[in-house]
Amino acid sequence: MKSNNCIVILDFNSQYTMLIFKILRELKVYCEVYNYNDISLNKIYSINPSGIILSGSSYSVLNNGPILSDKILNINVPILGICYGMQLIVKMLGGTVESIINCREFGLSRIMIKKYSNLTNNIYDRINNDGYIFLDVWMSHNDVVTKIPDGFIVIAGNDKCQNAIIANEKDKIYGLQFHPEVSHTKCGINLIKRFAFNICNCVPDWNINNIHTTIINSINNLVKSNDKVILGLSGGIDSLVTAIIINNIIGKRLICIFIDNGLLRLNEYKLVTKLSNNFNLNTIYINAKDKFFNALSNISDAEEKRKIIGKVFIDVFLEQATNFNNVKWFAQGTIYSDVIESKNKIKSHHNVGGLPNNISLKLLEPIKKLFKDEVRKLGLKMNIPYNILYRYPFPGPGLAIRIIGEVRNNLCKLLRLADSIFIEELKNSNFYYRIDQAFTILLPIKSVGIIGDCRRHDLVLALRAVNTSNFMTAKWVKIPYNLLHKISNRIINEINEISRVVYDISDKPPSTIEWE
Numbered sequence: 001m002k003s004n005n006c007i008v009i010l011d012f013n014s015q016y017t018m019l020i021f022k023i024l025r026e027l028k029v030y031c032e033v034y035n036y037n038d039i040s041l042n043k044i045y046s047i048n049p050s051g052i053i054l055s056g057s058s059y060s061v062l063n064n065g066p067i068l069s070d071k072i073l074n075i076n077v078p079i080l081g082i083c084y085g086m087q088l089i090v091k092m093l094g095g096t097v098e099s100i101i102n103c104r105e106f107g108l109s110r111i112m113i114k115k116y117s118n119l120t121n122n123i124y125d126r127i128n129n130d131g132y133i134f135l136d137v138w139m140s141h142n143d144v145v146t147k148i149p150d151g152f153i154v155i156a157g158n159d160k161c162q163n164a165i166i167a168n169e170k171d172k173i174y175g176l177q178f179h180p181e182v183s184h185t186k187c188g189i190n191l192i193k194r195f196a197f198n199i200c201n202c203v204p205d206w207n208i209n210n211i212h213t214t215i216i217n218s219i220n221n222l223v224k225s226n227d228k229v230i231l232g233l234s235g236g237i238d239s240l241v242t243a244i245i246i247n248n249i250i251g252k253r254l255i256c257i258f259i260d261n262g263l264l265r266l267n268e269y270k271l272v273t274k275l276s277n278n279f280n281l282n283t284i285y286i287n288a289k290d291k292f293f294n295a296l297s298n299i300s301d302a303e304e305k306r307k308i309i310g311k312v313f314i315d316v317f318l319e320q321a322t323n324f325n326n327v328k329w330f331a332q333g334t335i336y337s338d339v340i341e342s343k344n345k346i347k348s349h350h351n352v353g354g355l356p357n358n359i360s361l362k363l364l365e366p367i368k369k370l371f372k373d374e375v376r377k378l379g380l381k382m383n384i385p386y387n388i389l390y391r392y393p394f395p396g397p398g399l400a401i402r403i404i405g406e407v408r409n410n411l412c413k414l415l416r417l418a419d420s421i422f423i424e425e426l427k428n429s430n431f432y433y434r435i436d437q438a439f440t441i442l443l444p445i446k447s448v449g450i451i452g453d454c455r456r457h458d459l460v461l462a463l464r465a466v467n468t469s470n471f472m473t474a475k476w477v478k479i480p481y482n483l484l485h486k487i488s489n490r491i492i493n494e495i496n497e498i499s500r501v502v503y504d505i506s507d508k509p510p511s512t513i514e515w516e
């Protein structure tokens with residue numbers, strides 16, 4: 001049976017798995033990531049992939065590291081094992097992995113190509129005067145392969161790691177001791193490209209037109225001709241893109257519900273109304289601010305706030321849904337990073353798992369397999385204006401997780417204003433589009449200030465601005481001092497209750513983007 005044009009990445013909790021994913025998607029190869037724990041052999045059969053990549057890991061195969069069913073090596077698709085993934089293949093096929101102190105390597109290393117392989121042919125960094133060919137690679141391993149399994153040959157290695165690339169060309173199983181996905185391995189992308197296109201025979205068809213058609217087909221298959229769909233429109237692009245796609249297919253059978261929870265950015269209601277009119281969406285507007293503030297009173301724990309907001313949202317939402325008959329689907333703009341971050345359980349964020357179990361509505365998440373940049377491309381295709389698509393992401397619990405401690409209506413008003421000043425100044429100085437997310441945070445402390453002859457004892461506000469490509473890692477942005485100065489002056493002058501502004505200079509990791 002012809003395989004589906006898809007690569008499955010099995011993740012052994014490697015910090016680099018997302019890099020493999022991103023590289024493949026940028027090569028326009030469709031791929032899916034599964035944690036080794038979450039996928040069965042049957043599921044892999046049903047996906048019928050063109051290839052499988054086994055990620056690295058901080059585990060050791062010598063020390064109860066996760067294993068896979070041996071059968072995975074017999075399903076007759078090309079397999080690429082990276083670091084731990086390679087050691088696992090070796091162990092499963094009867095080779096030997098050992099922990100040898102002198103063989104440990106962390107960082108840049110050079111390996112020599114000794115034999116021809118379909119994976120590496122013509123890929124190298126350097127040829128020396130004697131004609132020897134070398135690759136510069138990023139190593140990160142304690143254990144090494146000391147005996148390769150039958151049927152394999154050694155393609156490349158060095159003194160510390162004799163078996164840095166191994167191959168079984170007949171079965172198309174390859175192992176790399178280093179990390180091709182890390183940018184320090186200069187030829188790494190070429191190796192992944194070679195695996196995807198020449199070994200797995202993938203076709204680079206993961207482009208926006210195909211994505212669009214696939215999504216339309218899946219909605220058509222799921223939503224029957226009389227079914228109605230309800231969707232929470234938040235003003236963010238994920239729910240907007242989701243709404244427009246569904247609306248283009250089922251028109252007024254899509255009912256969008258915009259709930260003002262009092263935790264939104266400035267003028268959000270106006271913006272959503274405008275967008276909804278422009279795209280002909282059938283939208284109901286609900287003011288539920290009081291319900292949210294009542295439920296949040298006296299609550300200062302971030303996770304508890306998130307849960308309460310999620311619950312009140314669902315209550316208000318489902319109450320509205322009962323006003324319509326034949327509502328079968330609850331649509332959400334969940335995207336891939338929501339799913340992955342929720343699995344990490346760092347924070348209980350995002351849309352994932354928002355519906356109570358006893359609800360008969362089915363979940364419709366048409367853009368669940370896309371990353372933010374792909375959602376934006378899709379949005380452009382659907383004529384959503386650039387300035388909307390490239391608005392900074394805004395978390396579902398909104399300002400509640402940017403007010404440290406208890407959330408009150410008056411604090412939200414201050415924060416909303418401060419945030420709008422920050423954003424306005426970033427736009428005025430042409431910095432806005434050089435930053436991926438920026439916002440303000442209200443701290444639960446007061447500090448002393450003076451205005452004229454008067455002492456004041458008022459709130460402290462933090463500014464946060466980050467650059468990130470996937471929101472899983474991020475760097476703080478070096479906004480020029482004069483711009484920071486201007487922003488801080490404006491905020492302190494225009495908002496009486498704020499007497500001090502500070503700038504957050506923490507990367508993710510170790511910090512997260514949001515403060516709570």
Ligand code: XMP
Pocket residue numbers: 306347348349350351393394395396397401437471472508511512513514515516
């Ligand atoms: P963190 O703080 O986890 O944020 O580094 C990564 C991205 O996710 C957004 N975020 C949230 N989005 N509900 C959401 O819908 C949440 O509870 C939530 N917490 C963080 C954050 O704004 C950033 O873009």
